[in-house]
Structure formats: C-alpha cells, structure tokens
Amino acid sequence: MAALIEARDLTKKYGAHVALDRANLKIEAGRIVGLIGPNGAGKTSALRAILGLTTYQGQLTVLGREPFRDRTQLMNECCFIADVAVLPSWLRVDHAIDFVAGIHPRFRRDRATALLAKTQISGKRRMRELSKGMKTQVHLALTMAIDAKLLVLDEPTLGLDILARRAFYDALVNDYMDETRTILITTHQVEEVENLLTDIVFIDKGRIVLDTSLEDVATRFTAVSVTPDRVDAARAEKPFYERHILGRVVLYFENADPGKLQAFGEIHTPSVSDLFVAKLSGGAA
Amino acid sequence: MNNGTWLIRREFWENRAIWMIPAVFGGLLLIAALFGQVSIPRLTTVEESHEAAGGFLVIVGGLFYLVMAVYSTWYLMDCLYTDRRDRSILFWKSLPIADSTTVLSKLLVGMVIIPLVYFAAADATALIAAFILSIRARASIGSSLWNGEVWLQVQVLWMYVIFTTALWYLPIAGWLMLVSAWAKRAVMLWVVLPPLLVCIILERVIFGTQMATHVIMRRLTGLPSVSFNGGSKHMWTHDGGVVDNAGASSMTVWRLINPSGFFTSAETWIGIAVGVVLIIAAIQLRMRRSEI
Numbered sequence: 001m002a003a004l005i006e007a008r009d010l011t012k013k014y015g016a017h018v019a020l021d022r023a024n025l026k027i028e029a030g031r032i033v034g035l036i037g038p039n040g041a042g043k044t045s046a047l048r049a050i051l052g053l054t055t056y057q058g059q060l061t062v063l064g065r066e067p068f069r070d071r072t073q074l075m076n077e078c079c080f081i082a083d084v085a086v087l088p089s090w091l092r093v094d095h096a097i098d099f100v101a102g103i104h105p106r107f108r109r110d111r112a113t114a115l116l117a118k119t120q121i122s123g124k125r126r127m128r129e130l131s132k133g134m135k136t137q138v139h140l141a142l143t144m145a146i147d148a149k150l151l152v153l154d155e156p157t158l159g160l161d162i163l164a165r166r167a168f169y170d171a172l173v174n175d176y177m178d179e180t181r182t183i184l185i186t187t188h189q190v191e192e193v194e195n196l197l198t199d200i201v202f203i204d205k206g207r208i209v210l211d212t213s214l215e216d217v218a219t220r221f222t223a224v225s226v227t228p229d230r231v232d233a234a235r236a237e238k239p240f241y242e243r244h245i246l247g248r249v250v251l252y253f254e255n256a257d258p259g260k261l262q263a264f265g266e267i268h269t270p271s272v273s274d275l276f277v278a279k280l281s282g283g284a285a
Numbered sequence: 286m287n288n289g290t291w292l293i294r295r296e297f298w299e300n301r302a303i304w305m306i307p308a309v310f311g312g313l314l315l316i317a318a319l320f321g322q323v324s325i326p327r328l329t330t331v332e333e334s335h336e337a338a339g340g341f342l343v344i345v346g347g348l349f350y351l352v353m354a355v356y357s358t359w360y361l362m363d364c365l366y367t368d369r370r371d372r373s374i375l376f377w378k379s380l381p382i383a384d385s386t387t388v389l390s391k392l393l394v395g396m397v398i399i400p401l402v403y404f405a406a407a408d409a410t411a412l413i414a415a416f417i418l419s420i421r422a423r424a425s426i427g428s429s430l431w432n433g434e435v436w437l438q439v440q441v442l443w444m445y446v447i448f449t450t451a452l453w454y455l456p457i458a459g460w461l462m463l464v465s466a467w468a469k470r471a472v473m474l475w476v477v478l479p480p481l482l483v484c485i486i487l488e489r490v491i492f493g494t495q496m497a498t499h500v501i502m503r504r505l506t507g508l509p510s511v512s513f514n515g516g517s518k519h520m521w522t523h524d525g526g527v528v529d530n531a532g533a534s535s536m537t538v539w540r541l542i543n544p545s546g547f548f549t550s551a552e553t554w555i556g557i558a559v560g561v562v563l564i565i566a567a568i569q570l571r572m573r574r575s576e577i
Contacts, residue, residue: 053378053575068572075381088373090299102291103380139376 002064004029004150004182005050009058012045012206019045021206022058027199029149030179031213034193035186036276037203043186046203047154050184051080063149076105079143080152087127087135094123100142112145115175133164140168144176151176153185157192169196194272204280218269222253223278226265234264241278252278288382292390293398300360303399307406310352314345318414318421338432341418342411342439349407350446357399361458364391365465365571366472374575384571388462392564396451396458404443438538445542449512456504456556459563466570504556512547514540 005027012020020042027033037043048054050062052071060067065074087096093116101109116123119137127135136157143151153172157165173196177183187193200217202210212220226234226249235242237260239251252270253261261267270278297303365388368374377387415430422430461476468475484498547553 048575051378053375055573071378071572072381072383075379080375080379082375082379083372086372086375088299088368088371088376092298095298099291099295100380103288103382105381143379 002061003027005060005062005184007046007049007058007060010046010049010060011057012042012049012054013057018206020049020056023203023206023208025201025208025211027182027184027201029182031198032177032183032196033185033199033201034190034197034272035184035201035203036190036272037186037188038280039188041203042206043188043203044154045206047080047082047152047184047186051078051082051152077148078150078152079146079148080154081139081143081156082152082154083156083158087139089126089128091127092123093121093125093127093130093138096127096138096142097123100146104146106147108145108147112141115141115144132159133161133167136160136164136168140171144171149181151181151183153183155187156185157187157189165192169193172196190273190276197272200272200275202276202279210275210279214272217272217275220255221270221275222256222258222261222267223270223274224251224253224261224265224267225249226251230264234261237261237264241281243274243278288386289390289393292382292387293394296364296391296394296398302356303360303394304402304406306352306356307349307403310349311406311410314348314410315414315417318417335432335435338415338430339435339439341415341430342436343442345411345414346404346407346439346443349403349410353400353403356403357395358457358461360399361391361395361461362465362472362476364395365462365567366468369574369576372576378575385568388466388564388568388571392458392462396454397447400447400450404447407443408440441538442542445512445544449508449547452553452557453504453508453511454556455560456563457560459560459567462567463563463570466567466574503552507552511550511552512543514543514546 003026005025007023007025010020010023010025011018023042023046025046035043035046045054049056049060050067052062052067052069052074055068062074063077067074091099097109097112097116100107100112116138119134119141121130121134121138127138130138157168160168169192172183185193185197197214199213200210201208224234224239228247228249231242231249231251234249234251237251237253237256239253241252243250243252248265251264252275258267368377412431419430464472464475480497480501484495484501488494488497
C-alpha cells in the first residue's frame with residue numbers, strides 16, 4: 001500500500017522567507033505521528049500544505065490526492081483541528097452538529113450527540129459562551145464523529161489547562177484511534193504527546209531532521225551517563241550531543257554499539273524530548 | 286439539502302442582522318404610521334386613490350431599498366474577512382465544501398437573498414402601515430390606501446429592481462468580495478482607497494482625465510437610466526410614472542420597466558463580465574488565504 005502522506009522536496013516560501021525547504025516525508029497508515037519542531041520551524045506550513053490550505057512547490061500526495069487541487073474531496077476522508085479555539089463564536093452547538101451532519105458524508109450524528117451527552121454542554125449554547133475546555137470538547141465531538149482516515153491536529157491543546165489537555169489526549173487515544181486511522185499531531189510541547197506516538201518527525205528550519213518510528217529510536221539512539229573522568233574516552237565514539245547535569249555528562253549516540261558504550265557508564269534510550277533537544281542543538285553545533 | 290442550502294442557513298445563523306434590521310426598520314415605520322402626523326389630502330377619484338396607494342408602496346419599498354443597499358454593501362465587504370480574522374475559517378475549511386461554493390453562496394445571499402428579505406419586510410410593513418393610515422385618516426382619505434391591483438404591479442416592479450440591481454452591481458459586489466478575501470485589516474479603507482487613488486492621483490493629477498471617475502460614477506448611479514424607460518435620470522420620477530398611469534392602464538408597470546433595454550445595453554454585459562472576473566479572483570484568493 002502506498003504511503004498515506006508522501007512529500008518530496010516540499011518547499012514553501014513566503015517572500016524571501018523559506019518556511020519549508022525541500023522537506024521529505026512519508027507517513028504510513030495506522031500510525032500516530034508527532035511532527036515536532038520549535039516555533040517557526042515550519043510545522044504549520046507543512047500542515048497547511050498537507051491539508052490543501054496553501055500552495056507549495058515540490059511533490060505532495062495525501063490519501064492519493066494533491067491537497068491544494070483536491071481539498072474538497074480530501075476533506076471527505078480527512079479532518080483536522082487547527083487549534084481548538086477556531087469554532088466561530090456565534091455558532092450554536094446544535095447548529096454546528098446540524099451543519100456538519102448536513103455537509104459531511106462520513107459524519108455520524110449519533111456518535112457526536114453521544115459524545116456531547118457525556119459533557120454538561122447544552123445544545124442551545126453559543127461557542128462564545130463556552131469555556132475553552134468546553135469548546136475543545138465540542139470540537140472533538142464533531143471531529144471524532146467523522147469516520148476519517150486521517151486526522152490532523154495542529155497544536156490542539158494550545159491555551160488549555162492541564163486537565164483539559166489530559167482529557168483531550170485520553171479521548172483521542174481511547175475513543176478514536178484504531179488501526180484504520182492515522183493521526184498527525186504537531187506540537188512544540190513534546191512531553192505531552194511522547195507516550196502516545198508511534199512515530200516522530202523532527203522539523204527544524206524547514207527541513208526534516210529525523211523521521212523514525214519509536215521502536216527504531218530504541219535501537220538507533222543511545223544515551224550514556226558518564227562520569228567526568230571517562231568523558232574523553234567516550235567522546236572518541238563520536239556522540240552527536242552532550243549535556244552536563246549535576247557533575248555528570250550525558251552523551252548521545254546514533255547508530256553506535258550499545259555493548260561498547262556500556263563500558264563508559266549507564267546506558268538508556270533517550271526520551272523523545274531529550275532526543276529532540278539533542279538532535280536540534282546537535283545539528284546546530 | 287445540499288451544501289449550498291446549508292451554507293445559506295449558516296449565513297442566517299451568523300448574520301442575524303439580515304432579518305433583524307429590516308424587522309426593526311419596519312417596526313419604526315409602523316410606529317411612525319401609528320403616532321406620526323397624518324396629512325393625506327382627500328382623495329375623491331379612483332385615479333387619485335391609485336396614485337396614493339402606488340406612491341405609498343413605492344416610498345416604503347424605496348426606504349427599505351436604501352437600507353438594504355447599505356447593509357448588503359457591508360455584508361459583502363465583511364463576508365470573506367470575518368472568519369479569517371477570528372480564524373474560524375480553519376473550521377470551515379476542515380469540511381468538504383469547495384471554496385467556490387462558499388464564495389458563491391455569500392454572493393447569492395448578498396445580492397439576492399438579502400434583497401428578498403427586505404422586499405418581504407417592505408411588503409409586510411406597507412400592508413400594516415396602509416391599514417393603520419387608512420383608519421387614522423379615514424375622514425380625509427375617502428378610500429383605502431390599499432389597492433390590490435397596484436400592489437401586484439409594485440411586486441413586479443420590485444422583482445425587476447432586485448434582478449437588475451443584482452446584475453448591474455455585480456462588478457461592485459465582486460470588488461467588495463475580492464477586497465474582503467484579500468485585506469489583512471481595514472477592509473473599508475481598501476475598498477475605497479484604490480479607486481480613489483486611481484481617480485484623483487492617476488487621472489486628475491497625472492493624466493488630467495476623468496475617465497475612471499466617469500466609469501465608476503456611472504456604475505454607481507446609472508442603473509435607473511438603463512433599466513427604466515424615459516429620459517429622466519431619476520428612478521423616483523419613473524416610479525412616480527407608474528403611479529400616474531396606474532389609473533389609465535392596469536399594465537403600466539410593463540411600460541415603465543425596460544428589460545430589453547437593460548439586456549441589450551453593452552454596459553450591462555461589460556459589468557457582468559467584470560463582475561465574473563472579480564468573483565473568480567475572490568475565489569482564488571479564498572483558496573490561498575486562510576489566515577490573517
């Protein structure tokens with residue numbers, strides 16, 4: 001089966017500013033992929049291109065379609081939440097359900113109403129009367145009632161408190177995800193999503209710096225916590241990043257032999273956030 | 286229901302002013318009819334009665350038409366801008382609706398549906414006001430301000446006015462929507478400024494001509510002379526014409542309106558062509574510009 005999303009030399013320029021610089025990306029079906037990068041790295045530009053919201057240069061197919069040209073058809077099989085705060089303030093909850101039910105061929109009204117019944121939100125309320133957390137619940141109910149092959153979330157929890165954020169991701173994993181779906185999430189808060197992802201894509205300065213599954217992270221990357229006296233010996237193995245913590249040095253290696261590294265100190269698989277910092281700072285050094 | 290119907294419902298949910306303004310305006314007119322000074326001269330002949338009934342309907346309709354023109358202009362200026370400003374466009378674009386459908390639904394609302402709502406409100410107001418005034422002025426008026434035959438003619442007149450207005454002002458609507466889809470802020474300024482600069486700086490100062498000024502002024506005020514018969518430039522004198530002839534013939538509205546003149550005028554078709562180009566440009570911008 002062809003990849004669900006495939007980008008080759010994807011480039012997006014805003015005047016002189018290059019937001020995406022020949023980015024290559026391949027996302028298979030059934031994965032939960034985190035597109036992770038610092039602010040201004042090109043995450044949002046990549047998503048806008050994938051969702052057909054903007055023109056681009058290079059090749060890009062999503063669900064076998066060209067997103068910008070075929071946005072309307074693409075949205076039959078793909079849905080997105082680009083920041084939860086975008087439901088129009090004047091829209092009533094029941095009207096929102098009516099509207100999406102009327103427009104979207106894959107929307108299941110019973111599912112949306114069941115999801116909303118769990119909350120305290122009345123159908124007659126307008127979005128501007130709801131708290132940010134409630135708006136999130138409405139938007140999620142609308143989105144999760146759509147039988148989509150691809151769900152794209154752009155900084156979905158921006159501005160939410162920790163309770164609402166947790167509820168958002170729990171609902172996503174427990175009520176929505178199954179093997180027929182693919183989820184692409186962008187965020188700059190790595191800690192929040194790292195234990196629900198199956199794949200990670202790091203983006204920096206418009207380029208993809210890492211695209212790997214989490215299973216591969218364990219075999220590919222090793223971190224070694226080394227005492228200062230052994231640092232020089234360990235450095236000979238060419239770490240791509242080092243970090244000094246409380247008198248110890250953590251060295252990060254890619255494609256190194258763990259058996260060899262064990263000699264220098266305690267080894268472990270780096271967390272996504274550590275890897276993110278290591279990869280991005282290391283690349284810059 | 287298809288997507289277009291849902292999009293039109295959506296516009297009514299968002300813009301409650303579409304029906305609230307005409308409702309309030311009609312209410313104010315009714316209050317004026319109830320408590321205002323009534324000074325209707327005594328009508329003795331059938332012609333006089335027709336004249337008063339027709340004149341009354343046209344005045345009420347004309348007032349609604351003016352309010353409608355202001356509101357529709359504002360609506361078209363705002364319709365592709367608000368959801369970009371509050372970013373709700375990202376919600377609308379997550380649904381399988383073509384941008385062309387969205388833009389055309391808003392054009393239809395601005396140019397046809399809003400006028401129809403105002404037209405219905407004008408009818409209802411005129412009906413009730415005529416009733417109120419006829420009772421209040423019964424002593425002097427001598428007959429009802431209400432006349433079914435004249436009323437039917439005025440209905441035809443309004444349908445014709447709505448239809449020709451929509452086509453004649455298509456380039457204006459296209460311009461408003463284009464700016465609405467394009468501007469990052471100050472839509473009204475961008476609507477007015479470029480034509481003003483072309484007219485004043487480019488033409489008057491540099492070329493010393495007034496061609497663009499003439500074209501724009503002609504587009505803004507030229508509709509009555511194209512869509513109605515007669516040499517006079519003012520629509521209201523034509524409308525007066527209906528009333529004057531109302532007694533003489535039941536088909537006078539057909540003499541007043543000039544559809545063949547309207548549709549054979551090059552100005553009409555040039556305007557439609559320019560409007561279509563501007564609307565296509567607005568659709569293209571809508572596809573590309575998601576956020577401010």
